[in-house]
Amino acid sequence: MSENWRGRLSGLWARPEDPAQPITFPAELRSCHPHVAFDATFQFWWQGNAQAAFWTARRKITEWADQVTARYCVTQAGNAENEINTRIVNGVRVQLAVSPQARAAAEAILEIDRQTALERLKHRAELERIRCLRESVYSRPDVARSYWLYHHPDQLNAMLDIDFEGIAEKFGDAGESRFLVIAKLIGDFLGRLEDGDRRYLVGQLGQLFSSYNRPDLAERLDAS
Numbered sequence: 001m002s003e004n005w006r007g008r009l010s011g012l013w014a015r016p017e018d019p020a021q022p023i024t025f026p027a028e029l030r031s032c033h034p035h036v037a038f039d040a041t042f043q044f045w046w047q048g049n050a051q052a053a054f055w056t057a058r059r060k061i062t063e064w065a066d067q068v069t070a071r072y073c074v075t076q077a078g079n080a081e082n083e084i085n086t087r088i089v090n091g092v093r094v095q096l097a098v099s100p101q102a103r104a105a106a107e108a109i110l111e112i113d114r115q116t117a118l119e120r121l122k123h124r125a126e127l128e129r130i131r132c133l134r135e136s137v138y139s140r141p142d143v144a145r146s147y148w149l150y151h152h153p154d155q156l157n158a159m160l161d162i163d164f165e166g167i168a169e170k171f172g173d174a175g176e177s178r179f180l181v182i183a184k185l186i187g188d189f190l191g192r193l194e195d196g197d198r199r200y201l202v203g204q205l206g207q208l209f210s211s212y213n214r215p216d217l218a219e220r221l222d223a224s
Helices: 003-013 051-069 074-087 100-138 141-151 164-171 174-191 195-211 215-223
Strands: 021-030 037-046 093-097
Touching: 021 051, 037 051, 037 074, 037 100, 051 074, 074 093, 074 100, 100 141, 100 164, 141 164, 174 195, 195 215
Parallel strands: none
Antiparallel strands: 021 037, 037 093
């Protein structure tokens, strides 16, 4: 029998290519929290007996889905499952499940995160309050007196015994405290002058303000 006939006969008896079969396999996929995972069940159609190609396809499917679920908490299993099934191709479907232990762990982590964020906000607010007191209250004796009296309206006599100037030197910035000392010295000097000398010196100070392109300060000085 010729080789040509042998080929024809073998073709008649060859089995047709195997039809595609549904393949189902489980996998564990990451979540956005370490050591807390999704339980996934994959299903896709596979045709042929090439085991190497099958395992390569299975690995790629799992790795791709793992990258998606790594952005989700296990409490968002429905959203993660929808994204995978919407974006994946070739008829692959995935179903995500979450064990009670994984859900409890995730909820505990989320509660810790909420408490941490709340404490961070409280500390930030406290630091902002301290900064405001230091820069706007304690460093200015007149404001500090008003602030203290506002919170202790029935203790006026006690306020007279508090050294607010000393507090300003300790709580104010170094430069700010120096300016407060200078301002106090100028105030003491002006307070001891006769009216005519005081008006003359204030007028000179207004001209000085104007020469430094601060006519607004000169106007405020005239209005005081």
